[in-house]
Amino acid sequence: xxxxxxxxxxxxxxxxxxxxxxxxxxxxxxxxxxxxxxxxxxxxxxxxxxxxxxxxxxxxxxxxxxxxxxxxxxxxxxxxxxxxxxxxxxxxxxxxxxxxxxxxxxxxxxxxxx
Amino acid sequence: xxxxxxxxxxxxxxxxxxxxxxxxxxxxxxxxxxxxxxxxxxxxxxxxxxxxxxxxxxxxxxxxxxxxxxxxxxxxxxxxxxxxxxxxxxxxxxxxxxxxxxxxxxxxxxxxxxxx
Numbered sequence: 001x002x003x004x005x006x007x008x009x010x011x012x013x014x015x016x017x018x019x020x021x022x023x024x025x026x027x028x029x030x031x032x033x034x035x036x037x038x039x040x041x042x043x044x045x046x047x048x049x050x051x052x053x054x055x056x057x058x059x060x061x062x063x064x065x066x067x068x069x070x071x072x073x074x075x076x077x078x079x080x081x082x083x084x085x086x087x088x089x090x091x092x093x094x095x096x097x098x099x100x101x102x103x104x105x106x107x108x109x110x111x112x113x114x
Numbered sequence: 115x116x117x118x119x120x121x122x123x124x125x126x127x128x129x130x131x132x133x134x135x136x137x138x139x140x141x142x143x144x145x146x147x148x149x150x151x152x153x154x155x156x157x158x159x160x161x162x163x164x165x166x167x168x169x170x171x172x173x174x175x176x177x178x179x180x181x182x183x184x185x186x187x188x189x190x191x192x193x194x195x196x197x198x199x200x201x202x203x204x205x206x207x208x209x210x211x212x213x214x215x216x217x218x219x220x221x222x223x224x225x226x227x228x229x230x
Contacts, residue, residue, distance in 0.1 A: 034218070099169040101162065
């Protein structure tokens with residue numbers, strides 16, 4: 001069965017600093033990997049995704065993530081944090097087990113200090 | 115394109131009541147998945163509908179049931195509501211053009227259900 005672990009339920013960075021949100025997954029079949037962002041009282045917005053091909057993927061708002069199969073990781077980074085990045089971030093894995101099923105991590109709340 | 119739409123946006127119900135939540139998928143999508151997101155947690159997979167049948171199910175009791183209509187829209191029904199059913203219910207749609215290829219899921223804004 002697949003699972004997703006996000007290390008750190010809360011991460012705090014200063015504006016302009018590097019953002020690093022960690023995600024590790026477990027899957028018995030090749031996964032599709034996603035990062036979503038959720039603002040208060042809203043649904044989920046896709047930041048970026050890895051399906052096949054290049055392991056370094058770029059998303060919206062300057063975010064990127066690298067799929068490392070050997071480490072079963074898909075960490076999210078952004079070189080310079082902006083106040084508007086403050087939100088909840090979810091890592092998710094989708095696998096084909098007789099139909100595509102997506103499992104989410106517990107989420108990481110990102111705080112950005114002025 | 116209206117994207118994924120869910121109704122209602124907010125709902126308050128009493129313990130023991132039944133509730134129906136609705137979802138219209140993004141144009142061109144034929145697969146609908148439902149998720150429950152409790153406060154401070156990640157979304158939990160409830161079930162997925164394709165071709166009007168439940169194709170996969172998460173670890174939720176039979177009180178949670180669903181339906182998909184010929185136009186691909188979907189309903190989530192919850193019977194005998196418990197206080198613990200209070201959550202944001204999210205609907206996601208995707209397109210199953212090939213069982214080997216996954217197209218990204220698009221999420222609606224959710225329905226906030228409060229059980230009192």
